[in-house]
Amino acid sequence: MDEEFDWLLVNARVPKEPSRHRVAVWRALRKTGAVPISSGMWAAPKLPVMEQGIDGARVLAERGGGTLGVFVVTRGSGSDTDLLREAFIGARRDEWTELIAECGKFEVEIRKEIETDKLTFAELEEEEQSLERLQRWFAELEARSVVALDEQAIAAQQLVICQSVLEGYADLVYRAAELGTGPQIVVDDEDAIGR
Structure with missing residues (x-):
């Protein structure tokens, strides 16, 4: 992949019950193109199309009584961004x-x-x-x-x-x-x- 991006790490914290809210957040993140990298943690390139989808997932998380934290990993962070890139491409x-x-x-x-x-x-x-x-x-x-x-x-x-x-x-x-x-x-x- 020749393109270099900053990356968004998304921490989705939604109550387990009722599960429909948590599942709705997961579906929204997946539809956006974010990839799960660990329990409750997702990654996506920092691009407008991804950010819009993540904003939609945030609304769903808040509606379900949860939160969605978004953190930026800057390009050039070496093996850290390589791991995110590989997960996304995979x-x-x-x-x-x-x-x-x-x-x-x-x-x-x-x-x-x-x-x-x-x-x-x-x-x-x-x-x-x-x-x-x-x-x-x-x-x-x-x-x-x-x-x-x-x-x-x-x-x-x-x-x-x-x-x-x-x-x-x-x-x-x-x-x-x-x-x-x-x-x-x-x-x-x-x-x-x-x-």
């Missing part, structure tokens, strides 16, 4: 790798639908929703990826492949409908004329 790599795996599962699912001749509009709609979920996930990861990683580029390529595979499946579904071998839309004659 978390991003894991997220991108998981997305890549899900893209692979998506492709397998589409191929299975084609092989079993399951060319229905309902399946097509379900697969379109699955692709949209993958695209949203990509956008979320991209928003918190402040360093260039090979896994991000691979995920972008996989998403393009998923789009192409889905387009091919959609063509087959529509072609099957046109030929009368696929899904049919049945309209009750009485409903059609308004009786």
